[in-house]
Amino acid sequence: MTKTQTLEPSTGMVQVDRERLQFRVDRRTYSDPEIFRRERDTVFRRCWLYAGHGSELLQAGDFLTRTIGGFDLILTRDRAGEVSAFYNACTHRGSTLCREARGNTRVVACPYHGWVFDLQSGQLRDKATKSGYPADFNVDGTYDLRRVARIEAYRDFYFVNFDAGAESLEQYLAGAAEYLDLVADQSESGLEVIAGGQELYTPGNWKLLVENSYDAYHGPALHRSYFEFLDTRASSQNMVATQRGYGLGLGNGHGAFEIELNSGRPVAQWIAAFGEEAKPKIEALKEGLNRRFGESRAQRIAERQRNLIIFPNLVINDNIGLSVRTVYPLGPDKLMAYVWALGTRNEDPLLRKIRLDNYLTFVGPGGFATPDDFEAFALCQRGIDFTPPSWSDISKGMTKDEDLLHAKGDFTDEAQMRGWWAQWDRILGGAKRIGV
Amino acid sequence: MKGKIKREEVEDFLYMEARLLDEWRLEDWEKLFTDDGRYLVPPVGISNADSADPANTLFLIADDRTRIHQRVVRLMKKSAHAEYPHSHTRHCITNVELRGHDDSGHRVSAAFTTHRIRRRELITYVGQLLYTLVRAEGGLAIREKRACLDFDVLAPQGGLTLIL
Numbered sequence A: 001m002t003k004t005q006t007l008e009p010s011t012g013m014v015q016v017d018r019e020r021l022q023f024r025v026d027r028r029t030y031s032d033p034e035i036f037r038r039e040r041d042t043v044f045r046r047c048w049l050y051a052g053h054g055s056e057l058l059q060a061g062d063f064l065t066r067t068i069g070g071f072d073l074i075l076t077r078d079r080a081g082e083v084s085a086f087y088n089a090c091t092h093r094g095s096t097l098c099r100e101a102r103g104n105t106r107v108v109a110c111p112y113h114g115w116v117f118d119l120q121s122g123q124l125r126d127k128a129t130k131s132g133y134p135a136d137f138n139v140d141g142t143y144d145l146r147r148v149a150r151i152e153a154y155r156d157f158y159f160v161n162f163d164a165g166a167e168s169l170e171q172y173l174a175g176a177a178e179y180l181d182l183v184a185d186q187s188e189s190g191l192e193v194i195a196g197g198q199e200l201y202t203p204g205n206w207k208l209l210v211e212n213s214y215d216a217y218h219g220p221a222l223h224r225s226y227f228e229f230l231d232t233r234a235s236s237q238n239m240v241a242t243q244r245g246y247g248l249g250l251g252n253g254h255g256a257f258e259i260e261l262n263s264g265r266p267v268a269q270w271i272a273a274f275g276e277e278a279k280p281k282i283e284a285l286k287e288g289l290n291r292r293f294g295e296s297r298a299q300r301i302a303e304r305q306r307n308l309i310i311f312p313n314l315v316i317n318d319n320i321g322l323s324v325r326t327v328y329p330l331g332p333d334k335l336m337a338y339v340w341a342l343g344t345r346n347e348d349p350l351l352r353k354i355r356l357d358n359y360l361t362f363v364g365p366g367g368f369a370t371p372d373d374f375e376a377f378a379l380c381q382r383g384i385d386f387t388p389p390s391w392s393d394i395s396k397g398m399t400k401d402e403d404l405l406h407a408k409g410d411f412t413d414e415a416q417m418r419g420w421w422a423q424w425d426r427i428l429g430g431a432k433r434i435g436v
Numbered sequence B: 001m002k003g004k005i006k007r008e009e010v011e012d013f014l015y016m017e018a019r020l021l022d023e024w025r026l027e028d029w030e031k032l033f034t035d036d037g038r039y040l041v042p043p044v045g046i047s048n049a050d051s052a053d054p055a056n057t058l059f060l061i062a063d064d065r066t067r068i069h070q071r072v073v074r075l076m077k078k079s080a081h082a083e084y085p086h087s088h089t090r091h092c093i094t095n096v097e098l099r100g101h102d103d104s105g106h107r108v109s110a111a112f113t114t115h116r117i118r119r120r121e122l123i124t125y126v127g128q129l130l131y132t133l134v135r136a137e138g139g140l141a142i143r144e145k146r147a148c149l150d151f152d153v154l155a156p157q158g159g160l161t162l163i164l
Helices: A033-041 A169-173 A176-184 A206-213 A224-233 A276-303 A349-362 A370-385 A415-428 B007-022 B026-030 B065-075
Strands: A014-017 A022-026 A049-053 A062-068 A071-077 A083-087 A102-104 A107-109 A116-118 A150-154 A157-161 A191-193 A198-203 A244-251 A254-260 A304-310 A314-318 A322-331 A334-344 A391-393 A408-410 B033-041 B061-063 B088-102 B105-118 B121-136 B139-149
Touching: A014 A415, A022 A415, A033 A322, A033 A415, A049 A062, A049 A071, A049 A191, A049 A322, A062 A322, A083 A150, A150 A169, A169 A176, A176 A244, A176 A254, A176 A304, A176 A314, A198 A370, A206 A304, A206 A314, A206 A322, A206 A334, A206 A370, A206 A415, A224 A349, A224 B065, A244 A415, A254 A415, A276 A304, A276 A349, A322 A349, A334 A349, A349 B061, B007 B026, B007 B088, B007 B105, B007 B121, B007 B139, B026 B065, B033 B065, B061 B065, B105 B139
Parallel strands: B033 B139
Antiparallel strands: A014 A022, A022 A391, A049 A157, A062 A071, A062 A102, A071 A083, A107 A116, A150 A157, A191 A334, A198 A334, A244 A254, A244 A408, A254 A304, A304 A314, A314 A322, A322 A334, B033 B061, B088 B105, B105 B121, B121 B139
């Protein structure tokens, strides 16, 4: 490895100086339209992208529409229980087919010329419109709905890949699978997406949201007012001072940090602010985890908090609530994001209420913390766009010989962020394989 | 809930509330709520925003009286970065209708447009306000304020930092 590169190949826009322990990113990566175009054509065309959760498609015929990696998709579940992903455009002239966000149906009819498709198999069903076409029209399936090249699931989290030759999802996830397990193991009956997911649009380069999501360094400064709020309800302890934990790269650009913080979790850490009525319910959940996993792993699942990033754009915040976000660039300086709250299936109504309360106060767009994150994106974007070209520093906690994709440090360090950038740099630099 | 209420009185009350918000007199605004008062903003893009329950649906905001207070405390701090410096706002209320009353109070609906001007940008929030008002010493008080946004997605701010 040369002194100034991350990994081979490289764009030259991410620089590592192992003597000076300096890791820097050229700020044009946040503002240059050419970089934005290359990100769409490489990162979002070759990596596994989170598309939805199994709980959103429970019954045969359930469908939902969503824009993933810049493509309008229909996700459906068929009678055999399999989930498929189709492009949401008629094979005739390209009109959007499904206009509802979700629903249950056997067939979908194009509003333009009335072509009808079976939404479970994707097959063109309609015969009425076929006069004037040859007898063997569509026997080869040319006019069936176009399928996304790959769709695979891990623990009920469904991912798509637009590259037919991509490695398997499980290989791709590498060390991140362990952290998805920690999230999914909270419930024996599985997790579910709670009604009220959000789709939002805001100024800022998409990578600012990614970085923010697994950056514990900014918490005490940017979110001071949030921690002051927490202090008013959590038995007068200082939340910032009691945090400890680590951050690490999980391979292939994925990363996480995990901390101990006594701020309460519906699964399964009771605090006085949740009320006495919730105490036995939460303790029973903890006992269930003990039985299933033994005390050590149960303690980790129940009482630690983790922020996980799965390269390039899936963020899972398993803290006082459980949230899942994806982010996508609409331009160098504009992002869109989906945000969902998850809970455990068949969750006790009181614990569900506590979960949503926790979620709202922090992660929600009207909460006491996330709006300040969005403000930071806007301020960074302004500073990057309206000052001369410069470098952003991501060196905190760097060590001389660290393996960039697997480095580990204190949770307030930036090891996990260096892993993400090293992978970004490889892929935009023209790497032949996505997996390392 | 006994006792007559007139639209004119309700309108005066809502205009006064709007002015307190525009003047960032949030400590005074907070006092308009009853001790069991709630301030709710249901998720956007749903069809039952008027009846959805924050106990089982992810709201944008679901403040009980304590959290209304905490929201006010936070918004008046310099460290509430998304509203520092405070944006300029104009809360406009129209289409005020009395919708009957029951044990919980008088039901009122109104249309709102709340403009937010900050850093060269104007954002307008549009929607319906649903109030439950009760008689209080010297006038009216808010038992519930539910602001139902007409948006289908959260744009362009991506969030909701001010009080609608």
